[in-house]
Structure formats: structure tokens, C-alpha cells
Amino acid sequence: MLYPEELVEEIRARNDIVDVVSGYVKLQRKGSSYFGLCPFHNEKSPSFSVSPGKQMYYCFGCGAGGNVFTFLMEYENYTFPEVLKTLADRAGIALPEREYSQEEKKQQDLKSRLLELNKMAARYFYYQLRSENGRQGLEYLKSRQLSDETIKSFGLGFANKYSNDLYNYMKKQGIGDELLRESGLMNVDEAKGMYDKFWNRVIFPIMDVNSRVIGFGGRVMGDGKPKYLNSPETPIFDKSRNLYGLNVARTSRKKNILVCEGYMDVISLHQAGFRNAVASLGTALTTQHAGLLKRYTDEVVLTYDSDDAGTRAAMRAIPIVKAAGLSAKVLHMQPYKDPDEFIKALGAEKFQERIDKAENSFMFEISMLERxxxxxxxxxxxxxxxxxxxxxxxxxxxxxxxxxxxxxxxxxxxxxxxxxxxxxxxxxKGAVPVRTEPRRGKKAAGKEEGIKKSQKLLLTWLIEKPKLYGQIKGRISTEDFTEGLYYETAELLFAQLEEGSVIPAKIINHFTEPEQQREAAALFNASLQTDTPAEMEKALRETVYRIRNHGIAHRRAMLEPTDIAGLQRSIVEERELAELKNLHISIE
Incomplete structure (x- = not known):
């Protein structure tokens, strides 16, 4: 069964969108709305708006928009049931047991089976490290001065030199090829068939914040390429939304989190007592990473390598971290390259001194500019x-x-x-306009058709000034909104206006597809620059006339030649249309 609409609306109403979004985006109040840097595309000037009155967000740069449900579905990549559960828990609302659709059951079952499969693989790799086949891997870890306790706590393992070893093991356990293909543990080749993705590598199990194994990283033994290899994206593993070591770092009770470049940096730091260290998974720091960090700390110390690549990585990460509302500092390790090398040379106490002296991120940017x-x-x-x-x-x-x-x-x-x-x-001199990239690679929309712009404007004005409805009621109808989504939105809004309770976020809930929700959000965020109340009233009058005129023309074009009654009705509507030219509309 689906949850009752009343319950869904209660959960939405009990989770103020400004409170929720501010946990991910640094917002600043401007007028009646809040603005910040959009988390869905890269920008330098805030164009991401959150309206407490509308309980909606909208980005004027890329068009992302919706209500609090939409935001979490887009940002966290949650399904609607997952969002509902998250926000219900946040509001202290108990959800009744519900029956899941066949597709939901299928996806949930797949995730559970993949988690169990990864646990099996992690145990197998862990066993291999301690066998004769894993001697080379264990010697490598020991050469990096890792203790048995550290190796055990991180569940480190080894994939031996045979490229079908794990595959054969899994087949003996009754695991089918279809699940193995979904797991990311196997490669598939027309000539070779299915074979292990990881072989002749030290294995680093990757865990989510709940310490569940969601993927693996592997460091090759010898000169093979690539040196480091990660699991591909799977239904349970998204490298842009997970951080290595965060399952431990989030409970460290330190005032900050150290963000490093790789597995060995994190492991060496944890072994030295710095259990607040994490690393991204073979990718640059993302806005999702920053949002994840924001849940557990207010300060990030960028602990990247001291070479040019590490410096560039820090420069890229600073604006992302700051946009999430986090304080950012940069740790200097010269003359040593990375945390592991530093600690081996000078020890944990000296490293703590460097953390205490970490440079303010803005001053670091200035020093890089000086070069x-x-x-x-x-x-x-x-x-x-x-x-x-x-x-x-x-x-x-x-x-x-x-x-x-x-x-x-x-x-x-x-x-x-x-x-x-x-x-x-x-x-x-004024701010230089920043060119923003269209969301998800889509081309920026060209100039909107005039009638669509007019319909958007009227819907936005009715949301912001509901009293206008009483002045245009009877002079314009939902049938005058000729586009499918515009018509549906107008019907929902007009119904709310009749009831005297306008809730834009509730209208967004009516649409199930994210793309529809974004389009609906755009309908409530149109703008037209006017300088005086008189200009505004003139624009309103012209907009109402334009929409009504278009609606009449559209309906007449759709008439059958034999529809005499329809034609007569159209003639009456056209006579009434002239009255709209002199309609007085007050915006007070």
C-alpha cells in the first residue's frame, strides 16, 4: 500500500525546508528567501534559492527545484520511501508498516544480497592475506609498518595472483553469475568469460558509515597498472557519496576531520591515533562528500600531499568545502610528501603540532596566488x-x-x-557574471515562448499574492493553461486558492517524476522586473489578457467543424475578452 496523502503532507510540513537544506548548503537570508551556492552544479555566485514561504527550492542557474522530498532524493540519491523514512524519523513521526511494490522489493533484495556477497568477499580476502598465497601482500603491509591490530581493524586482505580464484570460490558457495556481475567483483570478457576484477593486489574493504562493506580498493603488487583500482559503481556503492574511514572518523569526537588523498594515509593516521582521518575514493572531493562531512563536523583540515598535485587538489576542494558551510584549513607537511611519511619521520606529536598550525584556507589561496x-x-x-x-x-x-x-x-x-x-x-567595478554549466550536461534553454513565460508569471504571482485570485476569478480558468504540466499545476493551485490555503510544496508532491517536480518548481519562480506598482499592475493586466486570449484561440483551433455550440461559446468568450484590457488589478 501507499502511505496516506495526509501522512505524507504532515511529514513534509514538519520538516522545514530551510532547516533541512541548511544541513547541506550554507544559506544566507536575502529578503524573504535564502540563497546559497547550488549543490547540483558548480557556481561561484549564489543562484540557489530556498523559500520558507513556498517551502521550495529553486536554482536560477541550472533549473533544479522542488520541495524537501525532491531535495533529498536528488542530493542523497534516495528513493521516495527512503526520504519519507528519513524525514519521518527527523520529525519524530512513526511510519506505519507498508507493503512494498514488486520493483521496490526487488531492488531492496538486490542491495541486501550484494551487501552479503561483499561481506563474503571481504572475509575471503582477509583469509587469503594470512595464507601462503598472501605472503607478498602481508610483507608489503608490514613494510609500511602496519601493526597486526591495524590490519585487522581495517579488514585488510589479499587477492592472489590467480584471476579466477574468487570467482571459483563464489561458485562453490552457490552464487550465480547474474549477482556476481552486479557486484562489481568481476569483469566480463567475450573471450575469457567472467573473471576476478581484483587479483595480485592488497585489498582495502570500503565501508559505509554503518560499517557495511560496499566496495573494495586494491593496490597492485609489483609494477602492474593501474597502481590502485576501485570497485565500479553498483547499487550499493557510489564513490562520490562515500568516504574511506568515515565509519570510524564520525565517532572520533575530534573538533575536525582530516581529509587525505588515499587509503594508506588514512590507515597510517588512524594507527598513529588520528582516528578522525578520511579519504575520497579515487576521485576529487565532491559536493556530496562535503555534505556528508557537514553531518559530523564543522571544520575540515585538508591533509593532501605536499606536491603540486596535492596543492591543486586542495585548491579545488576549498570552495566545495566552504560552500557546504564548513570551515576549511590546509595542513603543511613540508619537507615530507604525505602524512604517512611525516609520521614515520617525526612522530604523532609533531603531526598534531602541524594540525594545530594548519593554515586558514583563504590565506592558503592567497599564497598560491602569489606564485x-x-x-x-x-x-x-x-x-x-x-x-x-x-x-x-x-x-x-x-x-x-x-x-x-x-x-x-x-x-x-x-x-x-x-x-x-x-x-x-x-x-x-561590480561582480563579473559567472557562466554556469547546464545541469547534467543539458543545453541551457533558449528564450522561452511568450505564452509559457506569461503562464509562469501568473502562477508565480498567485503563489506570492493569493489575494490576486479574487480579482481574476471568473475571468481566467485552468483551461487557459494549455500545456499539460501547466494545466495540472494550475488546477491544483486554483483548488488551493478556492480553499484559502496555498501550499506550493504540496503541489510539487503531486508529481512523481523528478523532472516534473523541477518543471513545476520553475513555474513558481518566474520573475519580471518592474519599478513601480503601476508598472506591476499593467504587467498583470497584460499577462491575464495574453493567457486568456491564447486559451480561447487554442480551444477554437481544437473545435470540430460541426461543433456549433462550441463555436458560439468561443464567440462569447472573445466578446468578454475585451473587458480584460480595462481590468483594474490591485497588487495591495
């Missing part, structure tokens, strides 16, 4: 200061901006007032 200029040349030095001023403008809070101006002025021995003038000059 691009010849500071001995007056022209280069001036260009550098102008570049710094442009970055300082990005701080919207005056006190914060002043503090950073002071810090930069002190570091580079420049007069505070001189740097502040440069910042003010940069601000006066």
Missing part, C-alpha cells in the same frame, strides 16, 4: 595585490572582510588603508 606573480617586479606586485583585492570582495560580511584585509596587510607588509581602497575599487 603566479613576480613579487620583485613593481608591476607584478601591483597585479598580485589587485588579484587579492578581487578575492577579498567575495566576503559579504563587512567585519569578516575587514579581518581578512588586516591579515593580508600584515602578512605582505602593505598599509591596511591602501589594501582596503583596492578592495573598495574592485567592489565598485
Amino acid at each position: 603566479e606573480y613576480d613579487m620583485k617586479d613593481p608591476e607584478g606586485k601591483t597585479a598580485f595585490y589587485n588579484g587579492v583585492a578581487a578575492k577579498l570582495v567575495e566576503f559579504e560580511v563587512e567585519l569578516e572582510r575587514e579581518n581578512y584585509i588586516e591579515a593580508v596587510a600584515e602578512r605582505y607588509h602593505i598599509a591596511f588603508d591602501s589594501l582596503r581602497k583596492l578592495v573598495n575599487r574592485a567592489a565598485m
